[in-house]
Amino acid sequence: MEFLQLTYNGLVLGSILALGAIGVTMIFGVLRFAHFAHGDLMTVGAYVALTFVHWLAWPIWLAALPAIAVTSILAVVLDQLFYRRLRRVAPVILLISSFATALMLRALVQIIWGPDNQVYATGISIPYRIAGLVITPDSLKVLGATALMVVVVHLFLAHTKMGKSMRAMSDNVDLARISGVPVKRVIFWTWVFAGALTAVAGILLGVDTRLIPTMGWNILLPIFAAAILGGVGRPYGAVLGGLIIGLAMNYSVLFMPSAYKLAVAFIIMIAVLILRPQGLLKGISL
Amino acid sequence: MSDNNQPVLDIRAVSGGYGDINILEDVDLKVHAGEVVVIVGPNGAGKSTLMKAAFGLVQVNAGEVLLSGEKITNISPDRLVHKGMSYVPQERNVFPTMSVQENLELGAYIRKDDARAQMDRIFDLFPKLKERRKQAAGLMSGGERQMVAMGRALMIEPTLLMLDEPTAGLAPAYVHQVFDWIRAINDQGVSILMVEQNAKQALRIANRGYVLATGRNRHEDTGERLLADPEIADMFLGGR
Ligand SMILES: Nc1ncnc2c1ncn2[C@@H]1O[C@H](COP(=O)(O)OP(=O)(O)OP(=O)(O)O)[C@@H](O)[C@H]1O
Ligand SMILES: [Mg+2]
Numbered sequence: 001m002e003f004l005q006l007t008y009n010g011l012v013l014g015s016i017l018a019l020g021a022i023g024v025t026m027i028f029g030v031l032r033f034a035h036f037a038h039g040d041l042m043t044v045g046a047y048v049a050l051t052f053v054h055w056l057a058w059p060i061w062l063a064a065l066p067a068i069a070v071t072s073i074l075a076v077v078l079d080q081l082f083y084r085r086l087r088r089v090a091p092v093i094l095l096i097s098s099f100a101t102a103l104m105l106r107a108l109v110q111i112i113w114g115p116d117n118q119v120y121a122t123g124i125s126i127p128y129r130i131a132g133l134v135i136t137p138d139s140l141k142v143l144g145a146t147a148l149m150v151v152v153v154h155l156f157l158a159h160t161k162m163g164k165s166m167r168a169m170s171d172n173v174d175l176a177r178i179s180g181v182p183v184k185r186v187i188f189w190t191w192v193f194a195g196a197l198t199a200v201a202g203i204l205l206g207v208d209t210r211l212i213p214t215m216g217w218n219i220l221l222p223i224f225a226a227a228i229l230g231g232v233g234r235p236y237g238a239v240l241g242g243l244i245i246g247l248a249m250n251y252s253v254l255f256m257p258s259a260y261k262l263a264v265a266f267i268i269m270i271a272v273l274i275l276r277p278q279g280l281l282k283g284i285s286l
Numbered sequence: 287m288s289d290n291n292q293p294v295l296d297i298r299a300v301s302g303g304y305g306d307i308n309i310l311e312d313v314d315l316k317v318h319a320g321e322v323v324v325i326v327g328p329n330g331a332g333k334s335t336l337m338k339a340a341f342g343l344v345q346v347n348a349g350e351v352l353l354s355g356e357k358i359t360n361i362s363p364d365r366l367v368h369k370g371m372s373y374v375p376q377e378r379n380v381f382p383t384m385s386v387q388e389n390l391e392l393g394a395y396i397r398k399d400d401a402r403a404q405m406d407r408i409f410d411l412f413p414k415l416k417e418r419r420k421q422a423a424g425l426m427s428g429g430e431r432q433m434v435a436m437g438r439a440l441m442i443e444p445t446l447l448m449l450d451e452p453t454a455g456l457a458p459a460y461v462h463q464v465f466d467w468i469r470a471i472n473d474q475g476v477s478i479l480m481v482e483q484n485a486k487q488a489l490r491i492a493n494r495g496y497v498l499a500t501g502r503n504r505h506e507d508t509g510e511r512l513l514a515d516p517e518i519a520d521m522f523l524g525g526r
Binding site: 048062160165167168170171172174175177178179180181182183234 | 341
């Protein structure tokens with residue numbers, strides 16, 4: 001029974017990781033850039049939604065819309081302001097600048113919303129019990145929203161011209177360019193799209209747990225582990241990677257103290273980098 | 287196109303390279319409408335570099351490049367595509383995780399009109415691609431990948447198609463086929479500039495050829511005469 005519960009919890013955590021990892025992997029695919037501020041962008045999305053939930057008493061799904069908009073715009077602004085100018089310099093500078101951006105975003109969240117724990121809805125919602133499994137309404141929201149987003153991502157990548165252009169750039173930037181794909185425009189929409197996914201991931205993390213300014217930063221490592229495990233640049237791999245990392249982190253409590261959950265993600269990431277750096281779905285070689 | 291003698295591609299006294307050092311020195315090359323022109327020469331001669339210079343991928347430091355009389359020196363590739371120029375690089379010339387059909391669709395990215403008719407023509411030329419259109423290009427054989435690469439470049443219905451070593455790494459049986467395709471594409475009115483290691487075979491289907499060595503023009507003549515020249519055969523075509 002405990003195993004079943006851990007599986008369920010693992011899928012819920014894995015869903016959140018998957019959404020975060022899709023964004024990370026798309027940005028890496030299109031820009032060849034490991035975006036370390038991704039977790040803190042999630043945090044921003046979560047807090048913007050919180051504002052609409054508390055001030056205007058909007059339901060969370062409605063509050064998600066302005067949160068998505070703000071996070072997408074913020075992602076584009078960060079790119080235009082910082083990353084765009086550094087793309088031609090050494091990649092390590094770009095990496096460091098995304099670390100700096102992460103710190104800035106976190107500080108901003110603390111200044112605006114304060115350092116304390118917050119939640120979207122107070123009070124206890126009664127969990128469903130099915131076959132010994134404890135299923136909270138919040139966890140169902142996480143699973144449902146993730147399933148919806150994965151379908152949206154699939155439709156976008158498989159059936160729209162912009163989605164195909166993003167995949168093409170992940171595959172072969174030079175060939176995309178000489179085919180006449182407008183590279184700058186694709187980069188712009190990649191930030192918009194990844195920003196939207198990031199906001200949803202942040203909100204779902206807030207729904208599943210609670211909001212603190214370090215929430216996104218704390219989950220960045222397993223998100224990167226998921227993206228790498230799935231194959232960098234492969235959005236479907238990111239979903240797979242997210243679910244596997246989520247499950248592994250939960251199963252680990254059967255063998256070791258739960259404080260080591262993060263270490264499990266880290267170990268998987270290192271093992272993948274050493275043994276199969278292209279990941280499960282044969283992503284970009286790192 | 288009022289002047290019939292105006293070349294489709296006219297490379298005039300071009301010097302250029304990857305940085306400050308010129309790989310190409312004072313190179314001239316012309317492709318007339320309807321021609322197949324082949325560039326041959328030893329490894330490292332600058333054949334690929336010349337093609338990239340024409341396509342805006344390499345800095346031209348002196349001289350000029352004209353496309354049907356219009357100056358295109360150092361214009362970026364994404365703009366040249368709009369002018370009817372297509373280029374198939376020597377390596378990494380397909381989108382490996384994308385299906386055959388998606389590769390062709392990306393080739394048609396800049397088209398505002400319906401590209402399906404052109405895709406059908408490409409499927410007529412390469413029936414195998416139609417069979418395999420849902421398959422990921424990266425999972426195909428070398429020869430099939432070359433079909434995808436050429437098909438992608440043909441989607442804009444180019445006036446000039448540039449091919450860098452289209453037979454590199456292919457089995458001999460396929461090499462022969464590739465030259466047949468190139469002739470078929472040329473028969474449809476597409477002018478072709480290509481670099482080839484299989485120099486003898488390529489010169490046989492070419493109207494004219496250029497021999498390039500250490501970044502300079504060495505010889506220029508019709509395919510037949512280059513093939514017949516014993517000195518060139520000895521030095522550049524691997525003997526007779
Ligand atoms: N990206 C690059 N940066 C700097 N130098 C380069 C680059 N690519 C090629 N070169 C140099 O330019 C010269 C010409 O190379 P190029 O690739 O044009 O030769 P090639 O005639 O196409 O040879 P091959 O038959 O091997 O394809 C070589 O000396 C090569 O080392
Ligand atoms: Mg070459």
